[in-house]
Amino acid sequence: MRDAMEKAWSDLVATARRSVADGLVVGTSGNVSVRVGDLVLVTPTGVPYDRLGPVDAVAVGLDGVQVAGRLRPTSELPLHLAVYRGTGARAVVHTHAVHATAVSTLVDELPAVHY
Template sequence: MTDQPRDLDDNTCDLRKGEIARAWEQLVATARRTVADRLVVGTSGNVSVRVGDLVLVTPSGVPYDRLAPGDVTGVDLDGRQVLGTLTPTSELPMHLAVHRTTDARAVVHTHAVHATAVSTLLTELPPVHYMTGALGGPVRVAPYATYGTEELARNLLDALTGRTACLLQNHGTLTYGATLDQAYDRTAQLEWMCHLWLTAASVPGRTPNLLTEEQIREAGEKLSGYGQRDAR
């Protein structure tokens, strides 16, 4: 990053300051939620949200409860810092890879305990629940690579093919969505399914029943229309 980061007052990328400020507020709230819900410890994990061609990201090594409106940190899609003075998350290559190659508007990365445990045992989370369909199918495990590297970014993109979530071997989880709420919900669902599988698989002498590909597909189609619809 050779360009000097600019301040929010520079009206970066011609986006309205209010839009950036609101997105940053939502990002910080989501990051704090990962701690409150015990999906991360301390400053582990990170969150990003896209506003136009700008990607707002959590900064590296700063406790989320200390982040303020003036701490907004943003980069362009090439990774050049264009907002703020705090150093962006060390996992920036991973976030940018997802934003550049998918329709993601938000990305959530955690070190959730049950999901990370599963990542050390399997190459794919068995389909023990129909919510597998909401993530595009059985969740794959991306092979291990050192955190913050382009190798890790490449590995996770392979694991995300046709999916909105993946596990990172001996590391954690990554999910994306159209909004921060959707990305976070997918993270929570993934952690819950990993907990479910570990619980069921631990029963001596019994093997968890798994859903078929057709059952997962049907569930995914039904879940795509789940929730309230605009009645107007």
């Protein structure tokens, strides 16, 4: 299980860093998580993704209780846990893309679209 957790954390960090490189998050906005069995690895709050390392891993149970890590999980942990509890999702990437954030200030509801 330890190897799976280390691999999952490494993949999570790479995904978080890519979200910055792709312009999907600014600063420390947005968050990423991955489910490994009954545990959820999640980005910690307030840490720039380029500074995340192996010692920064944060793990919580599906009940939200932190079981590993010295940093606090993202404040949007309840969103991630709701997705895991209600779906078969194995990972969540929650971005705060500039354009999406701007649109969210202009309208109350967006129609579902697929390009």
